[in-house]
Amino acid sequence: MVLPPKDHPRYKSLLAREKLVDASEFVAKQGLIAHGRGEAFDYLLGEQTCLPALSAIKAASSALIEAKNPVISVNGNVVALAAREVARLSEISGAKVEVNLFHRTPERVAGLTKMMKKVGIDALGVNADDKIPGLSSERAKCCSDGIGSADVVLVPLEDGDRCEALVKMGKKVITIDLNPLSRTAQTAHITIVDELTRCLPLLSDFVKEKNGLDSFNNKQCLTDVLNYMAERISS
Template sequence: MVEAEIPADHPRHDSLVTRHRVEAGVEKGITSRQGLIAQGRGEAFDYLLGERTIPSADAAARAAAAHLLLADHPVVSVNGNAAALVPAELVALADAVGADLEVNLFNRTEERMRAIAEHLRDHGATGVKGLAADARIPNLAHERAKVDADGIADADVVLVPLEDGDRAAALSDLGKVEIVIDLNPMSRSARVADVPVVDNILRAIPNITTHARELADADRPTLERIVGEFDPEATLAAAERAIRDG
């Protein structure tokens, strides 16, 4: 079955679409095989959340949009799974908030970097960062430390979907506002984030974009109020309750 053949009303629609896109990403050289394992782990949490955007995740998406609109230099970090799952949606979000897109990989090869950048361009991106890799995030020994000096290194707000915990912590240590999309509210990535969005990336990225468009004409005090009222600890607690209560 190809993605187009999956009925929209299928009870496992999002799960089947996600599996198909990650598998196709591996075939295209965009997603690593380890990405399949990571996707399976996330899917288990999504199942426990009822495969829906819970209210706390929607509030987090709104706060994320406000942060991105307030930023001087927002950047959306893109790894293999994110590129395979929501390429056009990432481009739309970047356009809505004036953000750069930057490819960043744990299993980094020049071939994969170029393939993902081209994949994003095929879905409407006009500029993709990450290939220069002329700066490093301190205290990281692996390939995800490599970033662009005029991209993530210079950003004040970074959206990091499906992030590694150690890099999330390192970005937080640099004082950057960090928005994390992670289906596990107990992960280190979610717990170090200024805005943890506990939701499936298929829902979360379009939801943040929708909020950004709705807030596009809001004045700065309004955006600052949304940011100031957001409570990351309460958001994580609400997600954990939803998982435990079923």
């Protein structure tokens, strides 16, 4: 990995990019493009957690605290960027971790499971014995003791179709997505419009402190984020 200079004004953003390229054996090429889309929206956010996102993080904290079988669904980008942050949230919240991929191959599932093992997490995913209804074969696979039986699913950086399918299954879906206009952002119950490695530690802290927010309107939150971005662009 080529580390960017620590004093670079965009150090964190460049580091994230290098992490992804470094793990590119297990990150889909489409995942690299998707990351770039996120970078652009984060740029518009000023690479900071905005106030509406903070509300969404608190609402997510409440949902995880109240959940009976919470699961964190991770893909290549999530593991490459935030394996440690996911591990900490899993430990604090008691949520299981499942490797669940849009561009699924046995090699990628095994490689990503190994990367989670390195940060102390026995992730589900290799033995996928269940299905998310309404999706085509490889994209539908999941684990019955993971996503299959979860009541709350935190699924960062998810595809729109799959997010919608999880909602239709009756799960409470929390997503993390830098594009407030994406179908995933619009479909999930709680959308955190923030960068992954920035919001996951906050979410872990809130769960630990039992700091939550029970009254939350996702549509309003997304509108607030869009207005915040628009104001930043025109200034």
